[in-house]
Amino acid sequence: MANELIDSELLELLKSVDTPTVCNAIEVAQGKRGFSEFTHGTMICSAPKGGAMVGFAKTAKIAALSPPQEDQEITKERRMNYYQYMSEVTGPSVAVIEDVDYPNCIGAYWGEVNTKVHKGFGLSGALTNGVMRDLGDLAVDFPVVAGSIGPSHGFVHVREIDTKISVLGMSVSPNDLIHADLHGAVVIPKEVINGLKDAIKKLFASEQLILGPAEKKDFNFDSFKSAWEDFEKSRT
Template structure:
């Protein structure tokens, strides 16, 4: 599937760096602190060692704590509409699925079958406040960042498709660009796409000012005072 809207160099770089680095870089690109479009609290990652997932959000909401009240045919049709939505839109893509039962989620939407299906449709991963399962048998190459792990699918069904969702405090709209890894997830503001690559490289270069000397055997407070001043100047 063709990748759209993100320059190839930027996309490659985003896949190489972790989400905290991108979070810092967004503030560099914006010229101020206070960026807050990220998840809160500790999330669980299906494959902690895998590279970051990067993609445009395909949003949906699910529920599984109680049986659906709608006609079964409506529920079945909506699930297929869900898959159609996941398969359409800008690429690369990440599923952003809110479980409306949070914090009492029981529905393991992200298990062996759904991981295989979403991966087969071309998505790069999933972010959810809900449940994942089948951790020993789900496909590699499709990371899931979830709010919890559990054994059941409950009464899981799709509630709606394409609306804004809330994933542990991170508001996500359809086609927002998501970056996520074992630390959590964030939404990259579209207006900084043109400057984000330089901002990421600025973060990496400025941190090296301190990291290099700090890892040398002769590091001491005098060296820290000198390099920290350079670090402060570089990152502002």
């Protein structure tokens, strides 16, 4: 099970740090720069002060520009299959939804109803390249990181469930470990999960080599140069 890859200590640590920190820590764990499994471009967060969402991806594709072309009964059945899939939560989970209409998304899938339903199922947030609405009425402690805000649901309907998707340049497979906040999102590679706690601690220690001196009253270029040299030696 994917959920066995993360213990409660790491889960709480990941919830306490922002997504840029996780992005940097992944590079520390990998021992090189160039990690690229993150969203590209500006996203909108429903709760920018609410902290990060962390969990394994439950994926789907939706569309909303045009009515579904399939038989109505097939559309309804897929909708129920979607909700059943989302309800089967056994650990930290995040709904990750690709709107296939992107970049012309018009249908807000994430609003008051869906956030409260998915929170009730036990998910910890939603990530999408699509639209959200009902700001101020969304489920409490259920952040949504979306591509845009809009008023209408259009002809929104589910196209695919439990499938590989793409959100603003980031490929996501079912059960990928997701970290997302107001900066966007990353997929944490499975091979670095076990070393991520140590990588975050190493990253914080490295940053203090420059942040500590920078916060002193006598900080100047000479002290910056010395601190930066130490910082450069320590970082990935």
